[in-house]
Amino acid sequence: MKTEEILYRLDDIMSDSADLESLIRPLLELIAALTGMESVYFTTINPHQHTQSIVFSRNVGNMNIPEGLTVPWDDTLCKRSFEEGRRYINDVPGHWGDSETARVLGIQTYISEPVRRIDDQVFGTLCGASGSNVDVADKSLLFLRLFAQVIAQQFAREELIVQLRRMNIEYGNLAMLDALTGVSNRRALVDELNRMLARAQREGSAVHAGFIDLDNFKRINDIHGHDAGDQFLIQMAHRLKEGLRTGDFLARHGGDEFVALTMAKSPDDGVSQEGFRQRLQDLTRGHFYLGTTLLDYAGASVGVASSEPGDMNADALIAKADAAMYEIKQQRRKVQ
Template identity: 45%
Template structure:
């Protein structure tokens, strides 16, 4: 293998971070090494039904189109793999019944399987020409090397995808309440500053409501913790169904919930909106809860709802104000 080719391979490995970018460079090098008209990478469906041309390079008359899909059982690649024949310059004489070869005008053909670390077949790396071409030992070595490099890149991308999925699942889990499926305290406290920033830019007030489920301990004591957990889940479902798409919702404690959203731009309108906000949530959470084994007639939570100016009040200050308003509501309800 020439120093120039080694240098180009090293450069491609250093500069390309995607499968497509690497393969396109390797196909160009493969064309120069094999002197073939077309070089291409295929993907074989895991069930062996179809073969797809993922990336191809066509420099002369022959055209192997990207996106072409054919039944795997009728391909030169499968025949070559089954027969252990990687190269021929007499396709018509060996596989004369191949309709695909006739349609594409393939006379010389060479391929090698692209196998992953577990031995599974990903696809094939191929080169073809409408004219007879001799394949040197060096060209065959390059073909196999490129197939290994492509397999390694595929595995790297698959690993990266799994890591990203695992990270996304971990992030979702860390921001989700295990029992109710609502956003948890961490999620709410991460979202509130964003809400305040947007409301400040729009010159709008922010509505924050803090709800505490009165008599929840009694529900646990009388009906058991399983019923209590089921009741919390039912509360969560009502909140999810009743809050608006642009409102922040979360369970921030055992029986405590927060709802927040953008309000009007006018002070008086914002105060009216806070009262309406409280009424809406109270109506949403008050009433009969039909659980699996019983029905609970629930008198509703204590709710503190405030309208604050995001230019003057921080999220923490707003939460303290809503919490204080909730305790005032609790005192009033007890009287």
């Protein structure tokens, strides 16, 4: 590819990207086209746990480096590359013959470029690996460095957004939206639940209230830091909101707790109490990319309570859902 074509493509990618994933995935395709490597991938480094995780990858041919893989940092080719100041090796067996990882994966050619914070601390890498001898041009390595800088700038912007949202929390207490996650806050929750209870009274239907408690949230803050904890809350709120039906309602109740509401118009409308609980449970489970951390989250404790004819007290129904959640939490602790 000509330099002009690469720069035009990079401009398109940056214009279309809304977050790190939508930026990095097309960049990996571009890196693969530039270098001819069988596998190209983006990793994050966790200095507290001394691990490296594959966050996004693109694999062709026989080389397969899977997303979600986490390995000890001290045993990685990236660490060796940094320590030796070598970003490109086309004879890995001859140069790093003692590497078990390289032997198992059959790596012959390897490239790696660090991704740094504003303070110059390395938090991730852009890498490529191939089972054959690949001649990577100097121009391609220069573009790899440029792409790493672009990713670092996007990461810095996302960190700034998190910090600004945290600063606005104290000014959002009287608003109807939670300043951090962007979903409704507790004040809006009570107002909406009162409206839904009044509607249920008129229509002879019921309201399901799901109380969601994010288990081990304190541990996430303690291990990965409060910025990662904030990212987790933001992404969890987004997943819950996107997974609910049109007309359902989601609010952050406070701290690591959310409440979701849905109307059950009739017994056969497909919205059972247990079905709603299971849907919320499933939405909270999965992988969360928290800046420099890839978190595999086992899911929250979720309890659901349903209104009865004549129920008009929002706080009472929320309390019932909270009690149901606590019972679920106790059951999960016994299993663990």
